[in-house]
Amino acid sequence: MVATPWTLLRFLDECENAEKKNSSDEAFISTTTIKLLTSKECVSDILKERNCPNQDVLKKRIYDRRCPAKIIFLILARADMLDRIGEFLSNDFSDHHLPIEVLWTREGYKLKRAKDIDWTTAPFGAGIHYRDVDYFTQKQWPFLAPIFKREFEYVLQQGIPLPLVEKGNAIVSGFSSVSKIKMHHAHVPEQIEHSMAMKKMELESEDQIKYVNKEMTNVKSLRLLDHDHLVKAIxxxxxGKQALFFFPWAKGGDLYNFLKSNSNEGMAAIIWMLDQMVGLCSALSLLADKGYRHGDLKPANILLFPEKSGSYRLKITDVGLSKLHILATSRRLNGTTAKATTRRYSPPEFDLLFDDDGEPVEDSDDIKLSRKFDVWSLGCVFIEFLIWAKLGRQKYKEFDRSMKRDRRFWDSGRKDLDDKVKERIQNLEDAVEETPGDKVVQRVLELALKQMLLVDSDDRSSASDIHKELESIRDSYSECFQPKDELDLPLGLTTEQDAESDHLQQENDLSGANDGMDQNEPEPSSTQDEGLHTKAVPSGHTAAMVEQQSAKLLNQWTVNPDNEFAKKFFSETSSPSPADGSRLCDSCLKLYIWEPNATISGRMRDFQTLASTCDMCNLLYAISQRLGLEEDQELHCIRDGSTFKLKGRDGPPILSLFSDPGTFSLTILTILDPSKWDIQLCPLQKVLNGIVFFKSGSMFVIMNTAMHETHALAAVLSRCPLD
Structure with a gap:
């Protein structure tokens, strides 16, 4: 088959289409397209179409390895100036000179490249009109997007586009902004994720430009530090006057928005919070040991990265930019409120940078600030974390509103903590009860007040000492946080009822009277350390058979529906019925999951896009994350009996289905009011963590988002372990 010959019109269309593929404000043509447009076929066809003289000589010159002119050819072709190509290529003008700035003088053209300080004589002759040279410089930029390799630091000339195929809305803070971006795959090494966070700093003064160069060395050095709670710059x-830093994209967002948007989960929130506090303080201790200070520690600079367990790990970002943070806050040029950008979490010694009128003092950038600067800021973060974990999201949002503008954690007039902070601390102290979780809250609060939030920096403990204290707190209550040796009693049962029913359960188990039970009993455990051990729980209140004696629970469950217990559970629980029905997109409304060969499929990126407006897509997005799928990868599962299995019937189960057509489903129908949709999701997953309920046709369905194989509703309600 004869290939379609290249024409200039086709060439121009390719250039335009390449730019349109990118949904960012960086107009560039990828190296993939450049390779296509500089193929020998394309170059030959276009030179021939434009009747360029000495075509063989030009082609040899264009492909010359020492002095290549492929990009020059592309620029001239797109500018419709190929008739001047011979003049432009005179005197060894090549792609190595690009990008260029051109200055016209009486003596001829002067040229300056990105790394040049002085103007030099342009290699091409003076016979080219200045207008043509100026047009050439305008058309050069889209072809000059950098190809990032293994180096960390790059210097780009103003005007060079970044190879961004996607760019999200920027979140502006102070003199910087953060956007989610995706780079063209051909412009980054394979091992680097294409989706990243881009932090852009607008440098408005010579001081800022000077310190960027210094801080770049810090950021580069910090990449050598390995810590699970530090974000490394990629x-x-x-x-020009922009500093650009690229980091891994945090799919969970930042801690500030997390605390405002997520409800706490009682003990689970406190356990997770304490673990993350230990990790964050360990990271801060490492930085201090290496001689670094963060300088802008706040919830917005602590990011959430999902883990395979379904939880999140907190990581500190913007590490190594401390001088820029402080300089930006103290010497911002446009507006008097800019210096309050991050002052809520700044320690008292931050005021050394300002005079009594709030203006920056002379040589403020030379003032040495203690590494305990960050200890105060972390103490502020801990207080806010405790407010959320113990008092709840609403109280945290109220506190956040009260701290807007330039309000800080301390009152400089009284040299004491701010009244609003004291008020919330008193609320925390009043709410503490004699439970292990509350004792953790109390001890962390005392640690923050007595060792971190001290006006005199010399009185504060070091990050290393704080880390040891937090580890001690965690170790003191570690046994309380471990799974119990026996299951919690179902709601409404007394210990006496449990003992009485225990005997009945033994008889049922021995006689094999329960038809729904698995006939393959779990093997006895040889030691107490091999697995979770349970006591038999009352008959009629469990869906899974467990041994009376210690045994390692197997991942095999069967169903014994108990409608009376379910009615009792929903009548006695304090959780209110959902006010509004859940949301579903058009695609999810058309899912017929009750059909024997039903399938669910879609790309992770699509689930993510619809996650905020469709509860089903939100669930599938969470599952995709836990499976470790990339944005472009597809989740595909097929129904196999009571489960949906990944990639077909031989894959692992990731969703579970449960149906009881008896009176139990009528009870649920009353609660969930599923009349609005064929599939109705229920927000009860907030009550039973990891489990999503919904009505599908005549079935009441459970989706186990924790990806365990516990399929029975009664097993969930009687709190059998999801193992």
């Missing part, structure tokens, strides 16, 4: 570059 690459960095300067472009």
């Amino acid at each position: 690459l960095a570059c300067t472009r």
